[in-house]
Amino acid sequence: MSRRTSSNSSAAAAPEPPLVIVVDDEAAVRDSLDSLLRSIGLRTLLFGSPAELLQSPVPDVPGCLVLDVRLPGISGLDFQTQLSRHGIDLPIVFMTGHGDIPMTVRAMKAGAVDFLSKPFRDQDMLDAVAAAIERDKLRRSETASMDGLRARYATLTPREREVLALVVSGLMNKQVAGELGLSEITVKIHRGSVMRKMGVRSLADLVRNAQALGISRP
Structure with a gap:
């Protein structure tokens, strides 16, 4: 996944809102989540497949991924593994209409924040996304702290x-x-x-x- 940093802005500029990347092959699901997430001030990027996501630039800002488990070309769980191999650490919220216990256990062991079965309540999705974004913010803060520590040691x-x-x-x-x-x-x-x-x-x-x-x- 390529990354592009935000353009230079004045010190007084407000920080960009968190970004939620939605990957689902059903347009209706993508549109529904887009409306839900934007209603609370989040930004979204919508993709119909992992391939589309990997070919697109993504702003390097706090956020998370919302992935369907069953996707064209690769399953959401396999894509989770692929992201990890590429060093992409965005927290993941899985959603599925075909969830089972082994699948849930595998997703959570691999670092997923939550695993929601369709149909899910809007509030459950919002809670899961909020938890994922907080996890990403914490990771970024810890990374920045370590970078500063290494710089001082140098x-x-x-x-x-x-x-x-x-x-x-x-x-x-x-x-x-x-x-x-x-x-x-x-x-x-x-x-x-x-x-x-x-x-x-x-x-x-x-x-x-x-x-x-x-x-x-x-």
């Missing part, structure tokens, strides 16, 4: 990275100095620089950041 010098790894392993400044053949005052200087560059004020925060980055004592 500013550390090789020596500062060594000091960081030893400090978060539980060593005192004197012990770190002994490990690296440095003076204790030099370790203190490096440690202060690490704290500043990593944007933390406490050792506990530094340890949490190191754990998130997978940093351990060499």
Whole structure:
């Protein structure tokens, strides 16, 4: 699936509303969901098949997929697997007129947010879509946080990275100095620089950041 980013806008511009991508081979279902979702301020993109979706640019904004299980060319469940292989992480809400327990279990294990049997209540769909969008927002927030953390870590010098790894392993400044053949005052200087560059004020925060980055004592 190709992605296109939104055009440059002023800082005062309001954020774009979440996007719900609907894939169903029945035009009546697509139109009905389009009206329902737009009625609460969501944007929609409608497709009759997974192939149509994969050939279309999709804005990189918070959202989710609403997929029919039985689609032309590929089942919704197989398409879910295909999306995962391509690193596409949009949460999925499945809908089907032929659902059964094994199918539901497979969908949920693969990360689906919900599995609705047709005909479903409008409110059930809206609740499922809201949960999916919140999941996507959380994922994006966590990704942005990790990107920022990696960027801060990249500013550390090789020596500062060594000091960081030893400090978060539980060593005192004197012990770190002994490990690296440095003076204790030099370790203190490096440690202060690490704290500043990593944007933390406490050792506990530094340890949490190191754990998130997978940093351990060499």
